[in-house]
Amino acid sequence: MATFRFKLNLRYFDGEKTEKATPHKRQESRKKGNVFKSLDLCTAVSLLAFFIYFKVAGATFGGNIASLVAHIYRDQLNLDLTENNIQRFFYDLSVRSVGLLIPVLVVALVAGAAGQILQIGFLFTPENILFKPERISFLKGLKRVYSFRAVMELFKSILKILVIGLVAFTVIWFNRQPVVESAEKPLNAGLATMAGIVVNMGLFASVTLIALAMIDYFYQRFDYEKNLRMSKQDIKDEYKNMEGDPKVKSRIRERQKQMAMHRMMQEVPQADVVITNPTHFAVALRYDAKKMTSPQVVARGADSIAFRIKTVARENGVAIVEKKPLARALYFQLNIGDSIPEQFFQAVAEILAYVYRLTGKA
Secondary structure (H helix, E strand, O other): OOOOOOOOOHHHHOOOOOEOOOHHHHHHHHHOOOOOOOHHHHHHHHHHHHHHHHHHHHHHHHHHHHHHHHHHHHHHOOOOOOHHHHHHHHHHHHHHHHHHHHHHHHHHHHHHHHHHHHHHOOOOOHHHHOOOHHHHOHHHHHHHHOOHHHHHHHHHHHHHHHHHHHHHHHHHHHOHHHHHHHOOOOHHHHHHHHHHHHHHHHHHHHHHHHHHHHHHHHHHHHHHHHHHOEOHHHHHHHHHHHHOOHHHHHHHHHHHHHHHHHHHHHHHHHOOEEEEOOOOEEEEEEOOOOOOOOOEEEEEEEOHHHHHHHHHHHHOOOEEEEOHHHHHHHHHHOOOOOEOOHHHHHHHHHHHHHHHHHHOOO
8 A cells, every 4th residue: 555755844834823822912902902702791781780670679660650651641731732831841751751761771881881891891992983994894894794703693693582582481481370360450460560570581581691691701702812822923023022133132142241351351451460270260350458458350251261361461461370279269259340258368368479579569
């Protein structure tokens, strides 16, 4: 049986968005108003709050409506048909109607805002209210209509209709006897019975919608995370933009290192002595009895840098003394600008005394 082998170049997959979004990408997306949320959940919470209000204050609300209707029939319908009376009638009707609706609107508004805040927190994005020509693009509109998201929204709508219909039918079925009996009751009692059944139906439907909305919430989060994914190249580009190109940073560090090296080499001619290993380490010391309490390190280095320190020292007549253990200890324990600690006083003092005798400074 013949077998076929071929090489797969993984570089072709560099652009595939397989990585989770970085915190910076999430923050930038949020600034643009691109966050995940379930509108169904906000609607369901508002609907539940609406029916809870009627469950608690339904009797008061119904009494106010009855009072309004009675007022109209008792005091308004027998008025003379004049312009002033008509204006006064509609003004009075508008004020009373607004007074009835304000509590309901406040409850719905607070519940809707709470549903938004619990999902995405406080977020204000003025960019989203600006006019953008691409929003009225016919092709993009068709793409939104005939997209997978549109199919999912259609499926959710059909599912909600079926489930809410089933819930409504179930509530009515279990209350079929009170519904039949309400026809034989007085008007007030019959309306109260039907209103109670409708409110209970709304409560059950709202709870069911919240359960469905939670499914939609997790789907929206999944879809949001999928659309926010990044490729490995995207992450690299973001890092370059945030932190700078690593190549440029490397060149900057190299330049800084060269400048520091140049400054250090300028200090070597001012040293009194260079203590060496002799080939691996070199530490240059300077001592001014009027300004210093102990000798200070003005240059230090290993291998090639040590060789350069010794070269500059020879060119400028600085004494070079070979002390292997001391050179190693000074290199590893001290940095440029550090003063010699007490434990090295004796050894360094002997070397400086030797150098001063040679140079005639003693």
